[in-house]
Amino acid sequence: MDIIQVYAVAAGGIFSVFALVHLFPNIMPLIMYLSFRISKHLTYPYILHRHRILGPWSRAGVLLQLIYTTLNLFCVGFRVSTISGAGLRAGSLAVVNMIPLFAGAHLAFFADQLGVSLKTIRAVHRSAGFMAFSLGLFHVLVIVASNVPFPLNETRNLFAVIGGSLLCLLVLLVCPLFRKLSYELFLRTHQALAVASAYAVWRHLPSERTFPRLYIYVSAGLLLSMFLLQCSNVIFRNRIFWGHLSRATITHDSGAVKIRLHLQKPLKVDDGQYINLWIPSVSFWSFLQSHPFMVVSWEPKEQHTLDLLIEPQRGLTQELLYHAKKDHAISPIVMLNGPHGPRVAMDEYESILMVASGFGIAAHLPHLKRLIYGYNVRLVRARRIHLVWQIRDKADGLAAQSLLNSALDEDKLDDGCILEVSVYLEHSDSPKFPFGNRATAYPGSAPLLEIFLAEVSGKCIKRPRMERADNSGKSLGKREPDTPRPDRDLESAISEEAARDGKMLVTVSGSEKIRDQLRMTVRKHLQVGVSLLELEYQPE
Missing domain, CATH: 2.40.30.10 (Translation factors)
Known part of the structure; x- marks a missing residue:
């Protein structure tokens, strides 16, 4: 590249940056529109609902899986004239798909390095694992169908059988039945089988070729580097060599x-x-x-x-x-x-509905404390927080009652107008009664749809006394009274309130039934600025 080409590239780059900066405000509405459409039609709807073994599968998840599968099938069959050639390529591609599986023995630590949630990393790990197994199975079936000699006295062939058997055992142990018996035993067995199968695959690959053995070296290097990084973090965090634990x-x-x-x-x-x-x-x-x-x-x-x-x-x-x-x-x-776990951004939401069941309250408590602190020091836009907690009976709520009371005690600014706590007791038919400081307990299951519609309308937001005083001092002749029209239906009320009050966030850490119900409800109101967030911890 001569000096003129360097000059042309630099000048073109500078002009491109200025053009993108100028066009960015015009592109943002398109991005927001596409994001809304993707959420409404791909992310939120389920193709396969929750099942004991499978699901839930959203449309977006199924689409991504289809794209992933199509790319692998294309790589297997691209410019391959024989089925044996496709089988060999599938074996090499299976080794490539094994690389992300060894990105770390601790998936949460790996998720932190990428800045994504543990749920996302688990989905990637699961997809890559089944793809590697499927490609490996196709590789084995092609070898079997070709009727070529396969003497087990050769080291390569023997380790091929060992590696295939270990991979089959790995897939078998993924079944929920084995995980529920003892998760820790399942996890250590899973990790040991994964390392053993990778070693068997390495012994099976031809030593005279750089590829695909290089993929095994990349997997081993990635696993070792992540392990050392995690060990260093644990040593530094716990000050193992500098003092008492x-x-x-x-x-x-x-x-x-x-x-x-x-x-x-x-x-x-x-x-x-x-x-x-x-x-x-x-x-x-x-x-x-x-x-x-x-x-x-x-x-x-x-x-x-x-x-x-x-x-x-x-x-x-x-x-x-x-x-x-x-x-x-x-x-x-x-x-x-x-x-x-990633940091959850709640600062830009004006209304927040928190829904928990059982010990899902533990996932909401720190968010509750930070939002109240942010409101008191004017760091967040939140003007309304409603915590809805579904429990079986009063005894189930006593463990977290003191923690809730401490959060309510912090809500002192503007006469405590930001936070409301509603506790619903499934196995109770007594009338509502106080539950600790300022919280109210109700009998039966929480009417989530009714609560959601009340929150999204904005009618529950209380204005601080200072704001009410400022508004009362304004001349009535310059402003029409803000009274609702009696002929206005609920949807128009929701739209007007949402446009005036800002965005709303619904967070949930609860049972599968509650999560699915909120998912369907929020999907119908995405157009008024409502979002749903399933927290990292979900009670089972």
Whole structure:
């Protein structure tokens, strides 16, 4: 490239930048329109609803899978004249698809490096795994159908059989039945089988060719680098070589486990993030286990202590409840990894509806605290927060009642006009009654559609006294009274209020039924600026 070409490229680049900057305000409406259409017709609707084994599959998810499958099929068949050639290419392509599977033994850590949610990384991991298995299966079927000699006394052929058997076992263990028996055992077995199958594939590949053995080296290098990076993060975070390790205070309250971590090094945790906790002294096998737990405490600065609210289920969490009741391991040594999870942007929403069921309240508490803090110091646009909590009975809510009360106590500005908490008791038929400080308990299931329509209309937003005083001082002759017309229907009211009040966010951490109901409801109101966010933690 001579000097004239360099000059031409530089000049063209400068003019292109100015043109893009000028056209950007005109492109944004088109981007917003396309985003709305994609959400309404691809992201929100389900093709296959939730099932015990499969689902849910959205239209967008199915479309992406079809594109991914089509690209792999194109690569297998492009300019291939024989079926044996397609089988060989499928085997090489299977090794390529294995690369993202070894991006890290800890998927949450890998998700943090890419800035995406754990749900997204799991979907990518699952898709790449099944694609690698399918291509490998096609490779094996072509070899079998070709009737070529396949002596097992040759090392390459023997490891081909071993690698194929390990991959089949990997896919078999993915079934929910095996995962539910013991997730930790499933996870360690899954990781061991993955490494063993990669080694078997490496031994099967011809050593005289650089490719496709290079793909195995890339996978191994990626796994090793991510492992070292994660180990360095754990060592630095826990100050393993610089002082004492962190300790935990384990208590129980109304059937729930509460843990307070006393950190040796202060840690900044954004609202909605979680940590992986390792407590080796809880049980014989706990030194091999690390579990993710939501952090329910939040501070605008680094925290010296972290609070966790845990639902006892099986395994480690049940052991924690047992030790808390028996006053065992009151202050055990702990190590943590994290925090994990992307930061959730709620600052630009004027109205926020939070829906939780059971221990899903733990995912909402830190968001609640940050939003109230942001409102008090004028950092967020929120003017209305309504927390709807569905529980079975009053006893299920006692564990989180003190945490809710502390959040309500912070809502002091403008006479506490921003936050409302509604608790619904499924197994109760008594009339409504106070539930802690300023929260109200209602009998039955939460009428989510009715609550949603009331929130999206903007009628529940209370104006601060200062704003009311400013408005009352204005001349009535310059402004018509803002009274609703009696002939106006609900949809027009929603549209006018939403256009005047700004965007609305619905967050949910609840049962599958509640999530699906809110998904269908929000989809019908995307045009008035409503969005749905399913939080990282979902109670099962």
